[in-house]
Amino acid sequence: MSVALHMPVLQVVVPLLSAPLAVLARRGSLPFMFTTAAAWFAFATSIALWMEVEHGAVLSYFIGSWPAPWGIEYRVDRLSALFLLLVSGLAAVVLPYSRRSIQAEIPREQHYLFYALFSLCLAGLLGITVTADAFNIFVFLEIASLSTYVMIALGRDRRALVASYQYLVMGTIGATFFVIGVGLLYLMTGTLNLPDMAERLAAERHTRPVLAALAFITVGLSLKLALFPLHQWLPNAYTYAPSAVTAFLAGTATKVSLYVLVRFYYSVFGESLVFRHLPLPEIMLLLSLAAMFVASGIAIFQRDFKKLLAWSSIGQIGYITLGLSFDTVTGLTASLVNLFNQAVTKCGLFLLLGGAVIVAGGSTLERLAGLGRTMPLTSFGIVIGGLGLIGVPGTAGFISKWYLVLAALERGEWWLVFAVLLSSLLAVAYVWRFVEAAYFRPAPPGRPPRREAPASLLIPAWLMIAASVYFGLDTSVTVGSASGAAEMLIGVKK
Amino acid sequence: MNGVEHLLSGLALPVVGAAGVAVFRYLPNLREGVSLLTAGALFFCVASLVPSVLEGARPGFELLEVMPGLQIAFRVEPLGMLFALVASGLWIVSSLYSIGYMRANGEANQTRFYVCFALALAATIGIAFSANAFTLFIFYEALTLVTYPLVTHHGTDGARNGGRTYLAVLIGTSVVFLLPALVFTWHTTGTTDFRAGGILAGKLDPVPMAALLALYMFGIGKAALMPFHRWLPAAMVAPAPVSALLHAVAVVKAGVFSVVKVVVYLFGTEALGNGVPTDWLIAISGFTILAASVVALNADNLKRRLAYSTISQLSYIVLAVAVLAPLSMIGAVLHIAAHALGKITLFFAAGAIYTASHKTEVSELDGIGRRMPWTMGAFAIGALSLIGIPPAAGFFSKWYMVQGAAASESWVALAVLATSTLLNAAYFLPVIYSAFFRTERVAPRHDHGEAPATSVAALVITAAATLALPFAGGIPLELARAVWGGS
Amino acid sequence: MNAASHFSYWATICLMVMGLFIVMARANLIKKLVGLAIFQTSIYLLYIAPGKLIGGTAPIIADGFSVYSNPLPHVLILTAIVVGIAVLALGLALVVRIREAYDSIEEDEILAAEERQP
Structure with a gap:
């Protein structure tokens, strides 16, 4: 006690x-x-x-x-x-x-x-x-x-x-x-x-x-x-x-x-x-939009996958601050949910990538080429995590996107809805750079034909990826806590 | 077993089948046996739901609640029933066909192929039995993703580029248009359930309603309404069985099925008929029908011609829905089945021609009817059905559409239907003519006869079904009527 | 109220701006750290100066003293000084390692070395 x-x-x-x-x-x-x-x-x-x-x-x-x-x-x-x-x-x-x-x-x-x-x-x-x-x-x-x-x-x-x-x-x-x-x-x-x-x-x-x-x-x-x-x-x-x-x-x-x-x-x-x-919300809104588009855009052109994910993180921070700038319960909920889901997904991705780096000897996309065949579990996990970044239904990223769109709709600002969704398409572009490298290009010479990362790396990494899918299907923890916190902070008059 | 259990096993079977295929990946015969068995079991499962659905039962259940008020839930209703029936029935045939095709062409990664195929079916059944638009959306996106490895199966640069277009258009439209439409629907009505009479009726003014309709219509990119049709020809880089089942049946029909569902169960035809401007939809779908037909007319590549023909045929269904008349709605629902049977036959034939002779262009097909009489005979039946010549299935669906358009005095729609029938004839009949009545201009590199037996069997079955559909006890018609009668 | 009565604030602001300027304008990694240290020092002044009352003593209750200075800022700033030293020490240690790795402590030379090496 x-x-x-x-x-x-x-x-x-x-x-x-x-x-x-x-x-x-x-x-x-x-x-x-x-x-x-x-x-x-x-x-x-x-x-x-x-x-x-x-x-x-x-x-x-x-x-x-x-x-x-x-x-x-x-x-x-x-x-x-x-x-x-x-x-x-x-x-x-x-x-x-x-x-x-x-x-x-x-x-x-x-x-x-x-x-x-x-x-x-x-x-x-x-x-x-x-x-x-x-x-x-x-x-x-x-x-x-x-x-x-x-x-x-x-x-x-x-x-x-x-x-x-x-x-x-x-x-x-x-x-x-x-x-x-x-x-x-x-x-x-x-x-x-x-x-x-x-x-x-x-x-x-x-x-x-x-x-x-x-x-x-x-x-x-x-x-x-x-x-x-x-x-x-x-x-x-x-x-x-x-x-x-x-x-x-x-x-x-x-x-x-x-x-x-x-x-x-x-x-x-x-x-x-x-x-x-x-004018803080306006400034924050503009900076968030800039982050969503510019950082995600820069992410597409990275040669190093780790750096690509880092730029994607900057873009994702834009989504989080965007929800914050709305100053509504839904906006803040979206922001917190996004933050939580994003953290889990990104963590899983970086963990998987860490395993791939050890085996493939680098994180550039050239090094990761052919990963789909040589490290099927790792690269499949990265794909799932990537789908989470895009916000495909069934992943945690979808829930965040849903709430963000809902928050923008509540304010009646359709242009924001489309801005959010268009920028999320940039995520498709950068995630697909990995997909195409891993599944369409042959492995660089000298890589062992089929070797997975050690289980002690794969298990924690997949745990995070599984969590990112779980939080896309059962949102009672994330949305429950986030909306509770948002209501507490904004002090809803119900 | 009650309806819910059938429904549940219908949803679970393809996933289990996919796992089974993966388990037996080193034993090709067993692997393909599992695939075929799953297809058969699925069809049986779906078919066993038909009698009770016709009697008015609507079995359903809720799987889980994702967000407060948003559930993943399933419910069988007549339209979904028909779609599931068509998709699962044709899965059997195309499994049969794939076995011959994949082996004869020595394709790599066959296990991945069968696994993704089964998963695509799982997503399709999920779409068919969705109880709300949210569930439908989830499976809609899932279908895009699991078919991506099938489209890019060859792994070549061409496949990669085709895959890019496929994803860009399908994901792009669904994320930018469909998702906000869905969120807006939920925001306005507090639900996304499919209900008879619609959930949006009376909740919105006509103009926002029309705007929302536009978001849905363009958002459902799988229905290939112009200008978002580019993915369909791009997807033709896939092996023939994929083009056949997915791009004649599962994927595109998931698109038009969603269109019908959204119009009937979210908006409600009556609510749309009440002063909501929908002429633009008739215009766009009419334009798509004609423009795609013209492109098909000029396409020399057989699969490309079929792809554009598909685009135009899909817009028939959208057009029939946009007319909003009861008869045209029945025509639309029937056309989902009729076009599926006809088009899968054509794609099977194209694949069989490729397997046997490695020919892909229409101009190379002179005299091929003599070497491959069964294949080209089936091709002719499929083509005649799509042109709309009795007694093939396509005639009946077109008949209802024409009647509906006439009843609602939609002259534009009537004109489009008439012109496009001529265009259909113009791009299909020359193929049949040159196949049977011209002599071979160049001798093929090797002497060939028919494609492998399983493939030929498959396409003969679908051709026969095209002819038999109108006489199949009227089940499709009854289901179509039940949709209209409301559930 | 005149400029002189806000003397401590002027000093704070001068230090703050000087420090920040050095951090931004200097390419030498050690000079940057010096700027950073000056910048941090300005904070110490910001906290401590307002706590001082003219004629005030340490807060020990004793006869004859009735005006006390606020002791809390001193305590806070002791902590801040420790943090500042830690940052400086770590920064300098990094500079040592950077010099070992790049053979330079000039930012532009290091960036140039990076560009040569893809």
Whole structure:
């Protein structure tokens, strides 16, 4: 019972502790075990938390029993529970995968560091999601980011170093912008506790420092979540990072930044300020559309499939922010559902690709040619995941598209409906580049005629792909939580 | 066993069959046996539903609820019954045909072929028995995807390009037009169920209603309404059995079937008749009929000629639906069956000619009737049916269409029907004439007779069925009437 | 209210803009990091300056003192400084590795090297 009360904090503390343990254990498979156990523990905890808040309850936990607003409060509501579930779930699947995957990609003596970093990153991401303290968010954001930079730099290619450096500079600017915004809010309200801050802001909502804070936080987080045109760090970072890292990041890093943005917009600034008194929704709408078309368009012309998927991620972020810019319950639901489904699908794709890279020796489309024959399970999985990106009925992507179209229709904007659907056709074009390479071209010489990726890679990867199909058929978890969270945030008057 | 169990097994059988084919992939005889057996079992299963459906039973069940208020659900009604009957019946014949064709031409990847074929049938049956437009949409898209490997079966550059067009048009139209139409329907009415009398009646003003109708009509790209017809000739890169079953029966008929379903059960013919502008649909389908016929007239490649003939014949059905008269609606439903039988015969014949002689062009066919009398005889019967000469099946469906058009005084439709009959004759009769009455201009590279026996048997069966359909106890007609009578 | 009374804000903004400008305008990877550090430093000032009250002391209750400075910003900024150092250290470590791999720390030379190598 007492353990159950501490679940919100254990969620963060356990992965945080597993990092030094991994460093201390150093050799053998202990680091792997600590980290995996921590991730599974976090996953189990987040399921328990999700079930507790599913019916609208809000769990508050005061660190060191200092009551809010003086102490730091951890707060789990429907929105954060959904993200906890996503982040810890992906970690729980990616970690078993990483064991075999990093053997091929990272020198043996650095493995324990990888696990330590992974734990830190997980703790950071979970911390961002669970805390209700603005400065605490910044600290966790930096914990997650710093460990991410290092994990990207672990990539074999020397370009990983440059990618990591670029991400470090951009990420730090983003985080610093965020903390400037938080600072301004603190100056205006004298509190860092988010609910408290929201209450105190009510009186001075339209003062200039608050507007400046909104601007800083929006830009800072847009950098972190790679909203077009602040996305330059993303393609290289995703392409050159080790496969397991890419898979985990693609599903979590940008998504959690989006969580913070949604949290600040709805729970701190309030929708009337953000969406009614400023041209923010219009700007976001335009940027989202630009992301959907430009990034997806660029994706079509990539030669490297990993980079192609990275560009596709930027395009998909456009769909997520598009739903957000609508400021309706359906729009926000679409946004959250899309985020969740996209994370699961992309993670599965990057995992499968990781296996293919190990066997085929590269992720360019030339290297992946003929994959349909030499690695049938892997390439079939990539096709299924690709269909999910397109949004074919029966996959999770379809559900997101359905809600986005519905949200656009509710606003009566047919041109948006067609824009969304036309841009989703671009996904057909880039997914089919893989299909044609894998099934129509002969394998490059020197590839073993028929060798699948090891089962320890295939099983987690297919688990994610299966999940992406499952969430396309049973939407009670995704749509249920997302619409619940959206209703809670927008405060529907039913 | 009650109706629901038959329905369930009808849906499950092709999937099980596909799995069976995959299991026996190293034993060709067993593999093709499984394929044939599944086809037979499916037809039996579907056929056993007919009596109860004719008596007015509408067995159905809900599989799962995907989103709140949106279910994957199935229900048997007369129109779907007829479509399922045609598709599953012809699957048997085309399985028979494929065995001869695939072996004689030494095609690679035959297991993939049979698996995808069975899955395509599963999707078709799913479309036929959908209880709502949402379910129909899911299977509609599934059908596009599982037929893609069949279209691109040869894996050549030509196949890849054909496959690109196939996907681009079918996915493009369904995503850009059909999906928003569906979401809009759901948004307006809160349901996508197929109901007698329509669900949109009274919910929309005439002009938005017409716009929505346009979204549906162009969105159902499988009905090949111009300008979204390009996929059909592109799909002709596929092996002949695929062209035969899928592009004469399953895929294209799934298109026009969806058109009829949408008009009858979503809009309701009465609601559409009430001042909703539909003349444009008559105009477009009429134009498609004539334009495609003219293209067919100029096509020298036999399969291409048949493809354009299919485009024009599909638009007959759309035209008949657009006329909105009860008799033309019956004609439309009958034409789904009549054209399926006639066109599959023609495609089988084209495939048989290719297998036996490797000829693909119409101009090469002089005198081939003497070497392949059975094939060309069947070809003649199929062609006459499509022209609409009694007693072949095509005559009866056209008869109802003409009557319906006359009854509703749709002179444009009548003129189109008359002109196109002449055009049909103009592009089919020369083929028959030169096959039987001209002598061979160039001797073939090798002396050949008929195609493999199973293939010839298949096309003789379908030709015979074309002649027998009007006398088959009137089941198609009764089903067609039941559609109109409402369920 | 005059410009001088907002002195600390002016200083903050100057540092902030200078730092950002250096990050964007310099091609040398180490100079970029220097800019980043200056940029971050401006934040420290932003937080700490408003917490200071003229004549205020550390918040220890004792006779004779009634005006206290806000201690919380100091605590926050201690954390921020740690984060800043970590970022800087990591950034410099990356630059060392980049120099080993590319034999240069100039951004344009590195990009040129990338283009030569497909």
